[in-house]
Amino acid sequence: MAQIRIISPLSGQAWPLERVPDPVFAQKMVGDGLSIDPVNNVLLAACDGEILSVHAAGHAVTLRTPEGLELIMHVGIDTVTLKGEGFMPRVKAGDRVSTGAPLIEFDLDYLATHAKSLLTQIVVANSDRVTAWERASGIVTAGKDTLFTVTFAAEETTAATNGAKTVTSEAILIPNRTGLHARPAAVLANLAKSFQSAIKLQLGDRSANARSVTAIMALEVSHGAKVQVIATGADAATAVEKLAEVLAQGCGDEGCTPAPAPATTTVSAAAAPPARRKSTDPDLLVGVSASPGLAVGEVFQVRRMEIEVQEAGAGVDIERHRLENAIATAQAQLSALRASLHAKADPAKAAIFAAHEELLSDPDLLEIAESAIAKGKSAAFGWKKAVTTHADRLAALRNELLAQRANDLRDVGLRVLALITGTEVREPQYPANAILIAEDLTPSDTATLDRSRVVGFCTTRGGATSHVAILARSLGIPALAGVEPAALDVPNGTPAILDASIGTLRLRASAEQISRVRTAQQAAEERRKANQEHALEPAVTTDGMRMEILGNIGGVRDAAQIAKLGGEGVGLLRSEFLFMERSDAPSEEEQFAMYKAVAEAIGPGHPIIIRTLDVGGDKPLPYLPIPKEDNPFLGERGIRVCLDRPEILRTQLRAILRAAAFGDISVMFPMITTLEELRDAKAILVEEAANLNLPPVPAGIMVEVPATAVMAAQFAREADFFSIGTNDLTQYALAMDRGHPKLAPKVDGLNPAILKLIGHTVNGARSAGKRVGVCGGIATDASAVPLLIGLGVDELSVSLPAIPAVKAQIRTLSMDACRKLAEAALAAESADDVRALVRNAEREPSMTGAEA
Secondary structure, three states, X not given: OEEEEEEOOOOEEEEEHHHOOOHHHHOOOOOEEEEEEEOOOEEXXXXXXXXXXXXXXXXXXXXXXXXXXXXXXXXXXXXXXXOOOOXXXXXXXXXXXXXXXXXXXXXXXXXXXXXXXOOEEEEEOOHHHEEEEEEOOEEEOOOOXXXXXXXXXXXXXXXXXXXXXXXEOOOEEXXXXXXXXXXXXXXXXXXXXXXXXXXXXXXXOEEEEOOOHHHHHHOOOOOOOEEEXXXXXXXXXXXXXXXXXXXXXXXXXXXXXXXXXXXXXXXXXXXXOOXXXXXXXXXXXXXXXXXXXXXXXXXXXXXXXXXXXXXXXOOHHHHXXXXXXXXXXXXXHXXXXXXXXXXXXXXXXXXXXXXXXXXXXXXXXXXHHHHHHHXXXXXXXXXXXXXXXXXXXHHOOOOHHHHOHXXXXXXXXXXXXXXXXXXXXXXXXXXXXXXXXXOOOOHHHHHOOOOXXXXXXXXXXXXXXXXXXXXXXXXXXXXXXXXXXXXXXXXXXXXXXXXXXXXXXXXXXXXXXXXXXXXXXXXXXXXXXXXXXXXXXXXXXXXXXXXXXXXXXXXXXXXXXXXXXXXXXXXXXXXXXXXXXXXXXXXXXXXXXXXXXXXXXXOOOOEEEEEOOOOEOOEOOOOOOOOOOOOHHHOOEOHHHHHHOHHHHHHHHHHHHHHHHHOEEEEEEOOOOOHXXXXXXXHHHHXXXXXXXXXXXXXXXXXXXXXXXXXXXXXXXXXXXXXXXXXXXXXXXXXXXXXXXXXXXXXXXXXXXXXXXHHHHHHHHHOOOOEEEEOOHHHOOOOOHHHHHHOOOOEEEEEHHHHHHHHHHHOOOOHHHHXXXXXXXXXXXXXXXXXXXXXXXXXXXXXXXXXX
């Protein structure tokens, strides 16, 4: 038995591995040891030894002691994906180091905003030799304190395999984007240990013991590399089969899908189980609303264009030149398209095609294509293979937002492939009154839709957050996503009614049904025109109560439209639009310029409420990693993210404070749940105002959590105003995800429980003389408007197109009747009962204050 002392390589809080938000480390698959939450930025040698390997991404180093213990030091979680950014290794493989020598220097601030976690793991890879541990706890100091002391046995010699059978696998293409780093290496090593045979992982002329995490990592197996599994022993065949399968599947790495089979191999796919229908009516198909609206037309099926390619190339230089020319031309096309959209003041669309330009320079994408060309394949073959591989991997991700980006990649891929092959991509000729049905539409398809012929569309893929959905909403075209696959079998020309507001497609609609819808459309259009004519008039009830009607916006373009629609200011500026679809956070100057532009577009004397960054849960950002959570809606969201990364919040608040000189600006914090959160956020606001020598702006809160509504009176002592986000408040109060395919119809903000929470918020705010607005979805719901007025809400902030209609409706209502209706609704038993109450009240003259 021998004993060795491991000195802490970093200063910070020591944690058990079980607390690490990564199952491979937490389950000690890499090895046993401890984790440190670091407060300094230089990783030191924890003992004397030899550097076995330094990962190419610079985030991990393996050190072997003279006694043969192998120590892995891994800075952060998922930091391999940063591809070396923020890391500066100070040693290389083969170096001999003494305790306390610097191994890796890293940018602590950069990792704090780009890594999943800063927790750094110090583990003994061959911890099966350790017989006893003495571990530190609490705060440890780098180079001074003992992190752990281990007692270990002598290394056992490997059993002889002379005369045993040796089995070698076929070449396996590694699908892991970041190669075989610590996590997949640990999965592979643990599986190898379950077999008796001696197992090697072969990469070219180098090999590694498949039981050793450090040996696998030292091979530096990269994405797209070809490896073989070689096993010798009684269970060699089984070992090779199992390890080869796990390697081909990515060793459990998130986002990995098996590499495509070689062109000469025929793969028989297992039949997929039949899709379960969402509707029992064969003529009613159900999906998710991607863009609300009502349309009547005829079905037209859109099939994805496939370009056939030749596998053999005409020479490496020729094919490489073809690929480079096609990519350059595609970039020029996208740049011109983006500039055109900017010129039309359409930044949302422009940002989508800017993202497409970024995809063209993706190094992993180009690496696959270049590798194929180097092996004698054509540029078209290599490019198509690269796009297909990456798109399939994206589509398999559990993160819905990222999975939907596979469609963007296919769109870009088709553009380049057409240029390589000289194929003319013609815009489809759609019939009049077409309701398109497709597996998916690309952003390019959607941006060029002929609105004079296409009245709506449905896709079996995608969702409400896809770029196609964003484009559909900007075009004002009704659209459904996630429709059941049976839609693809509907014959062209089938008459249909698309009601994207409620998520249905009615097939084989009768002449009578179509006539009713068209009559309703005509009446709705006449009302819209009348409402618009009176849009600038105030929203005053028949008995003299004025309601303030504001707009929910997402940028300068929206701000420019508010005044002509009759909006009296901005009740919700979603600042996320500045943070989305980019690779890094916007600077203070970028944010200041945008907030100032919004203020100038709105004009003096009109309120502008800017909500601070609201991400997490269903709204992730690639450069603001959040640890994977089993239930992200109950995890790091809204203000929790910003308080955990205060540099993001401080930058935004400075920009808001500076922009306040140009308009009536207030700030609003999202997802406030506790008074401590509000106090912490306000303290940062006050600090930044003092640093800028500017007065603080009013600070309000979003009421999205039932706890906040219940404690409204306490919050009213410290918040300057309230804005109720009914979408989240409803799903949290009812414990139902508003995006759930089965439960979504039950997530109704007119549920009496939600109305009581709104009423409680109003009463609590009134006790301190604070205003309450509603900026959630029910502010636009015609059935909800009289109830919100009756509950005492001071203002409604609605989507821009709804402003004239909401104002027109309020002018027909009596405040006294609204109060009585709200009282009755609070006593109701269900949302259906509430809606029935409203329908009945609309027929009563007393609702408007008119004589019976």
